[in-house]
Amino acid sequence: MTEFKEISPLELQENAFKLIGKDWMLISAQNQGHVNAMTASWGGVGVMWAKNVAFVVIRPQRYTKEFVDGSEKFSISFFKEEYKKMLNYFGTVSGRDEDKISTANLAMMFDSGVPYYKESKLTLFCKKLYSQQLDEKSFLDRKLIDVWYPKSDYHTLYVAEIEKVLVKAESLN
Numbered sequence: 269m270t271e272f273k274e275i276s277p278l279e280l281q282e283n284a285f286k287l288i289g290k291d292w293m294l295i296s297a298q299n300q301g302h303v304n305a306m307t308a309s310w311g312g313v314g315v316m317w318a319k320n321v322a323f324v325v326i327r328p329q330r331y332t333k334e335f336v337d338g339s340e341k342f343s344i345s346f347f348k349e350e351y352k353k354m355l356n357y358f359g360t361v362s363g364r365d366e367d368k369i370s371t372a373n374l375a376m377m378f379d380s381g382v383p384y385y386k387e388s389k390l391t392l393f394c395k396k397l398y399s400q401q402l403d404e405k406s407f408l409d410r411k412l413i414d415v416w417y418p419k420s421d422y423h424t425l426y427v428a429e430i431e432k433v434l435v436k437a438e439s440l441n
């Protein structure tokens with residue numbers, strides 16, 4: 269698809285704090301021929317084990333977790349501001365109840381079996397390297413537990429190698 273151009277993670281121009289924390293991202297994975305996606309605004313990008321990595325955190329009750337756990341790879345997609353309402357939908361409705369991708373009318377595409385979207389402006393294709401559920405005993409700031417885990421539903425942290433970055437050609441202008 270000529271609409272997208274592959275760039276190196278080093279060529280990324282966007283501010284990761286804004287991109288993830290403010291604009292939000294869609295985490296998508298395919299498992300046994302089915303795809304599910306959810307919105308996330310916690311996570312990051314950086315360097316680990318001499319690799320360019322992304323990390324995301326997913327609570328145990330998310331349907332998407334089953335897909336990320338069942339697959340070697342997942343994608344992280346970013347969209348223009350006009351898709352914010354759609355990201356809110358993906359972040360408030362579960363794929364257990366609705367086929368969110370069909371309802372949102374997203375044009376899903378695949379790169380080596382990993383889902384992404386024609387509408388996205390940027391997608392990071394990630395291969396899982398490490399996953400571990402956050403451990404109550406390891407929190408040094410105990411206040412975080414009261415604020416974020418009153419139900420003890422500790423996130424699982426996934427660190428994944430960024431294997432490929434696709435950016436929409438028009439976003440480069």
Ligand SMILES: Cc1cc2nc3c(=O)[nH]c(=O)nc-3n(C[C@H](O)[C@H](O)[C@H](O)COP(=O)(O)O)c2cc1C
Binds near residue numbers: 308309331358363
């Ligand atoms: C802005 C926003 C950010 C979110 N960030 C996360 C996150 O980082 N991790 C997480 O587990 N859930 C996060 N959620 C909640 C999930 O997106 C939400 O529970 C979603 O409905 C799960 O869908 P699923 O059951 O189809 O996986 C976020 C929701 C919103 C609206």
